[in-house]
Amino acid sequence: MTDLVTVAVSARMAAIRIAVPGARYYLPDPVSWRLRATNGDNLAWEGRTDRAVTLLDMLSPGTAYLLEVEGLGSLQFRTRExxxxxxxxxxxxxxxxxxxxxxxxxxxxxxxxxxxxxxxxxxxxxxxxxxxxxxxxxxxxxxxxxxxxxxxxxxxxxxxxxxxxxxxxxxxxxxxxxxxxxxxxxxxxxxxxxxxxxxxxxxxxxxxxxxxxxxxxxxxxxxxxxxxxxxxxxxxxxxxxxxxxxxxxxxxxxxxxxxxxxxxxxxxxxxxxxxxxxxxxFNPEGSSEIRVEGVRFTVGDDCIAIKAGKRGPCGEAAHLRETRDVQIRHCLMERGHGGVVIGSEMSGGVHDVLVEDCEMIGTDRGLRLKTRRGRGGSVSGITMRRVRMEGVLTAFSANAHYHCDPDGHDEWVQSRQPAALDEGTPEIDGIAVEDIDLHEVGHAVGAFLGLPEAPIRNVSIRNLRVHSFDPEAAPAPPIMADGVQAMRHEMIVYEHAHVECDDPTLLSPSRLSVSNFQAAS
The missing domain is CATH 2.160.20.10 (Single-stranded right-handed beta-helix, Pectin lyase-like)
Known part of the structure; x- marks a missing residue:
């Protein structure tokens, strides 16, 4: 069943979601619409759209409207005063x-x-x-x-x-x-x-x-x-x-x-x-109830980076706030280092993030989580579903050895030996990936590198379809951590992480870290 949903309304504009099956940023097929005021003046507009989230403008304040979409039903809404x-x-x-x-x-x-x-x-x-x-x-x-x-x-x-x-x-x-x-x-x-x-x-x-x-x-x-x-x-x-x-x-x-x-x-x-x-x-930080719909990105870094502040070098935490309840729908991410990224500033905690019905083309990564020892905080409740990626180097990654900050390459950050648990130990628990189509993958379908003292928990992958790999891809590490193998056309590789997949052939036996890796002292 198709739903017409009011995403945002002001006095003179409205954004409407046309939630047909298969819609991402674009609709599977363009549709015609008709808009009329219902206050008796018989004013009406007609148009055609190929966008899943469609913008209506030139509206009148304080007016009730009826939107009819060809073959898909109708929606009533009222503009603000x-x-x-x-x-x-x-x-x-x-x-x-x-x-x-x-x-x-x-x-x-x-x-x-x-x-x-x-x-x-x-x-x-x-x-x-x-x-x-x-x-x-x-x-x-x-x-x-x-x-x-x-x-x-x-x-x-x-x-x-x-x-x-x-x-x-x-x-x-x-x-x-x-x-x-x-x-x-x-x-x-x-x-x-x-x-x-x-x-x-x-x-x-x-x-x-x-x-x-x-x-x-x-x-x-x-x-x-x-x-x-x-x-x-x-x-x-x-x-x-x-x-x-x-x-x-x-x-x-x-x-x-x-x-x-x-x-x-x-x-x-x-x-x-x-x-x-x-x-x-778009970088929401320490924020809640954030909705991003029908947005087109082409940027020099991450398209969306969800953050929650960074613990100070001496443990300062008074400025930290959690980020919770972020929903991202029907967006097009045409270029960038990552499509949807969480971290690396996540010390306040990031929870309940939903990414659905989006398309990522030519981003280095699709869904990316990054943190490291010393950051603390937790990430939980991350869901991605019905997303298409094309030309993405690594589709899914979670990295708890991200080598950021001046000490990012130090032994205590990069060591694969267990460290003591403390307030600076980050946690990642709960990543659900479902109904994803991947085309032209470069380095790896997935790379998950947790901490030995705090492994990544509860990664669930369902209905993942790998259609093709990029024949021009050159081998490179799929995540930014020391001692990680260069990869090309790899499946899902993980270390200190619990990953479940309904297709076991997608889980690779390859090692993520080089066997003789020693972090720099």
């Missing part, structure tokens, strides 16, 4: 001249902040067609920012006058961060702190200008006392809706919900060049 529409152009925005025009960027940021301040509760600020440059802008509660089709909001290439988040606010709450620890960072071009009922929507473009400045030249460094900015940074926000727009060229992570609760991201396009450093697409 809008207390007022404000045009950003009325505040004197200056048109784009160049990425170096810092004066216009400062003027436009001030104009947008004034418009946001004047916006009534529940109102909409519309940025119309045109190209505009602005320094970082702070969004607030009970507002919608609507980027109209043809609108492009860009950051300047220079960091002059660029604001910075301190690691913590005056009350000690985490603001800035870097790789899971408190750290000052440049403010994102669009950001919000503690906002409630925030909507960011439209068919326009947010461009972080990471390609125009020097951001990508100092990926792991600090400059002017701060780490690189994100593209969109949401801190301690709740009831957030993001849909319709394209976001690209972020200075670092593209969308970073940090400490957020109840957030929906739908029908977005998230983009970065393949060689841009640490441009992860």
């Amino acid at each position: 809008c207390s007022g529409l404000v045009e950003a152009a009325a505040y004197g925005l200056l048109p784009y001249v160049s990425a170096q025009d810092t004066a216009a960027a400062l003027r436009n940021a001030d104009a947008l902040q004034a418009a946001i301040a004047d916006l009534p509760v529940g109102g909409t600020l519309r940025i119309g067609p045109g190209r505009w440059t602005a320094l970082p802008v702070t969004l607030r509660s009970d507002m919608t920012l609507h980027l109209a089709e043809g609108a492009e909001l860009c950051s300047p290439s220079s960091r002059d006058s660029w604001s910075v988040f301190p690691a913590r606010d005056n009350a000690g709450h985490l603001l800035g961060s870097w790789e899971g620890e408190p750290a000052a960072c440049f403010a994102a071009p669009l950001h919000a702190i503690g906002a409630r009922r925030l909507v960011l929507e439209g068919k326009g473009i947010l461009d972080g200008a990471g390609n125009a400045g020097d951001w990508w030249g100092w990926a792991k460094e600090t400059r002017d006392g701060a780490r690189r900015a994100r593209g969109l940074h949401l801190i301690d926000c709740s009831d957030v809706t993001l849909f319709g727009f394209t976001i690209r060229n972020a200075p670092s992570w593209i969308i970073h919900p940090q400490g957020c609760h109840r957030l929906v991201a739908a029908c977005l396009s998230i983009e970065a060049p393949h060689d841009s450093p640490n441009t992860d697409g």
